[in-house]
Amino acid sequence: MDENIIQVTNLSKSFDISSKKPGLKGTLKHFFKRETKNIEVLKNINLKIKRGEIVGFLGANGAGKTTILKILCGLIYPSKGNLAVAGYLPYKRKSNFLKNITLIMGQKQQLIWDLPPMESFYLNAAIYDINKSEAKKRIKKLSNMLEIEKELYIPVRKLSLGQRMKAELLAALIHKPNILFLDEPTLGLDINAQRNLRKFLQIYNKETNATICLTSHYMKDITSLCKRVICIHEGCITYDGKLDKLLKKISPVKDILIICKTDKDAQELSKSGFIIKNKNQKEITITIKKDSIKFTLNEIINKFDIEDLYINEPPVDEIIGNILVKEKV
Amino acid sequence: MFNLNKNKLTTLLKVQYSNMLEYRVEIALWAISGIIPFFMLNIWTSNNLNESINLSNVMLSRYFLSAFFVRQFSVVWVVFTFEEDALLGKISPYLIQPLNPFFRYFAQHIAEQITRFPFAILIALIFFLLNPESIWIPSLGLFLLSCLSTFLSFLIQFLIQSIIACLCFWTEKASSIERLLFIPTLFLSGLLAPVISFPEYVKSWIYITPFPYLIDFPANLLSGNNTNLIAGFAMQIIWISVLFPIFKKTWSLGTKKYTAMGS
Numbered sequence: 001m002d003e004n005i006i007q008v009t010n011l012s013k014s015f016d017i018s019s020k021k022p023g024l025k026g027t028l029k030h031f032f033k034r035e036t037k038n039i040e041v042l043k044n045i046n047l048k049i050k051r052g053e054i055v056g057f058l059g060a061n062g063a064g065k066t067t068i069l070k071i072l073c074g075l076i077y078p079s080k081g082n083l084a085v086a087g088y089l090p091y092k093r094k095s096n097f098l099k100n101i102t103l104i105m106g107q108k109q110q111l112i113w114d115l116p117p118m119e120s121f122y123l124n125a126a127i128y129d130i131n132k133s134e135a136k137k138r139i140k141k142l143s144n145m146l147e148i149e150k151e152l153y154i155p156v157r158k159l160s161l162g163q164r165m166k167a168e169l170l171a172a173l174i175h176k177p178n179i180l181f182l183d184e185p186t187l188g189l190d191i192n193a194q195r196n197l198r199k200f201l202q203i204y205n206k207e208t209n210a211t212i213c214l215t216s217h218y219m220k221d222i223t224s225l226c227k228r229v230i231c232i233h234e235g236c237i238t239y240d241g242k243l244d245k246l247l248k249k250i251s252p253v254k255d256i257l258i259i260c261k262t263d264k265d266a267q268e269l270s271k272s273g274f275i276i277k278n279k280n281q282k283e284i285t286i287t288i289k290k291d292s293i294k295f296t297l298n299e300i301i302n303k304f305d306i307e308d309l310y311i312n313e314p315p316v317d318e319i320i321g322n323i324l325v326k327e328k329v
Numbered sequence: 330m331f332n333l334n335k336n337k338l339t340t341l342l343k344v345q346y347s348n349m350l351e352y353r354v355e356i357a358l359w360a361i362s363g364i365i366p367f368f369m370l371n372i373w374t375s376n377n378l379n380e381s382i383n384l385s386n387v388m389l390s391r392y393f394l395s396a397f398f399v400r401q402f403s404v405v406w407v408v409f410t411f412e413e414d415a416l417l418g419k420i421s422p423y424l425i426q427p428l429n430p431f432f433r434y435f436a437q438h439i440a441e442q443i444t445r446f447p448f449a450i451l452i453a454l455i456f457f458l459l460n461p462e463s464i465w466i467p468s469l470g471l472f473l474l475s476c477l478s479t480f481l482s483f484l485i486q487f488l489i490q491s492i493i494a495c496l497c498f499w500t501e502k503a504s505s506i507e508r509l510l511f512i513p514t515l516f517l518s519g520l521l522a523p524v525i526s527f528p529e530y531v532k533s534w535i536y537i538t539p540f541p542y543l544i545d546f547p548a549n550l551l552s553g554n555n556t557n558l559i560a561g562f563a564m565q566i567i568w569i570s571v572l573f574p575i576f577k578k579t580w581s582l583g584t585k586k587y588t589a590m591g592s
Binding site: 077112 | 334336337340341344347348351352418419421422423424425426427428584585587588589
């Protein structure tokens with residue numbers, strides 16, 4: 001468990017991007033003289049990931065999360081820096097390295113569109129040098145885990161998005177990779193399909209001790225799968241550590257829902273200097289600092305006639321959403 | 330770079346053949362659209378142009394039928410598919426598999442040729458019904474040699490297009506470069522006229538290009554016309570030996586430039 005399976009030091013990546021102004025003038029100018037800008041999308045990234053860890057990469061669109069995954073799986077070359085994934089230089093794309101990893105992109109598919117998924121599974125099995133009987137065993141096991149036994153012989157184009165995503169996952173896992181790079185794997189899936197996919201990933205991680213690097217804009221993916229998160233803002237890591245520590249650090253407050261016995265009590269409570277988050281007749285939600293919770297609760301119980309009281313954490317989506325745009329966490 | 334073995338190749342072919350059978354009507358239409366040589370035969374014979382090159386009507390019709398067959402089994406479109414896949418990021422999942430993605434395209438072409446085969450035979454039968462005097466059965470040796478030269482012709486075209494396809498890592502619209510090659514391929518390959526009909530001074534340099542070995546050489550072999558067997562095969566092998574390392578280098582440099590756009 002202690003072995004670092006991914007090690008990245010001073011990793012940077014820049015792209016040349018051409019820009020064009022709208023209109024005929026811009027088009028003609030672009031035709032004769034292309035304006036290109038060199039944009040540094042990753043800046044001095046340092047990270048280590050241990051075998052069996054599930055790490056969530058958080059960041060706004062264009063922050064650089066997907067670029068990191070693409071570099072780690074060997075799809076694109078880094079501009080600067082050192083990296084080792086499972087002991088290999090990813091961009092060399094050595095056969096043994098590629099047999100160790102997989103990349104699943106929510107918006108891209110590798111299954112052959114007009115054929116049933118089974119054909120793609122057998123093709124992938126052959127590509128990864130897995131014999132047919134072993135491939136059959138793995139397909140049976142994975143399709144059972146993913147609950148897609150009935151869809152294996154239906155052309156991919158006739159499958160629903162959720163069924164297709166499960167089939168994509170099976171195709172990507174047939175060679176039992178040790179490292180999974182998942183780029184928004186639940187994109188576009190309904191709530192049940194998202195939950196099933198997360199459950200499957202948890203079981204896969206537990207059974208195989210596979211390392212999972214995940215990006216997702218669905219916070220539920222991150223909170224239910226990842227103990228550790230890496231926040232990225234404009235190509236820099238702004239936080240690397242435990243998710244619960246991050247939540248404590250960036251959200252030192254709690255919401256308290258107080259249900260007063262009368263409207264009068266509610267009125268008085270709302271005027272007593274607390275930060276009011278919400279008010280609905282006899283129900284008032286106040287936000288308080290975590291370190292003053294004992295004192296505040298005592299004060300409320302002693303001063304006001306209350307019917308009930310609930311202490312809640314602010315929604316994770318709200319907290320994470322706030323940090324995605326921060327330079328430092 | 331090339332981790333191909335028998336199992337991978339046969340599975341690739343089986344899967345791509347199943348895939349191509351899904352498009353059988355489209356492939357039949359492509360086969361029919363390849364009948365340019367028959368139009369050219371009509372132009373040649375109706376204007377008695379064959380007399381100038383000492384080729385009888387029968388031999389000329391056999392040449393153009395052979396040209397049709399060679400074209401059917403050597404047609405290449407990898408540049409268009411690869412360009413689309415690269416620009417939309419579709420090759421990303423294939424790039425991180427232990428098999429060069431070009432083998433997928435290669436298998437697609439072979440599978441398509443197998444699918445085309447019955448349609449090509451049907452067109453040939455219709456041709457023989459209309460021109461019974463052209464019916465001939467080539468010797469087994471010549472038939473096998475012409476099959477080999479057709480395959481080598483396919484390899485040359487596949488390599489040329491693959492090199493151009495790799496350029497889309499830099500230019501994004503590599504297929505427009507391929508279009509530059511369309512005219513010399515059309516005129517110098519023997520699709521519109523046997524290369525023997527060209528003036529001597531033109532022929533002397535045409536024969537050092539790869540074009541006459543794409544259609545003219547295999548078609549002459551199959552139809553039984555006089556052709557320099559050793560020189561033809563030697564030039565096909567030389568061109569493959571020249572193009573293959575260029576492809577390897579372009580691929581290696583191109584994948585370094587790949588940005589996985591659209592994914």
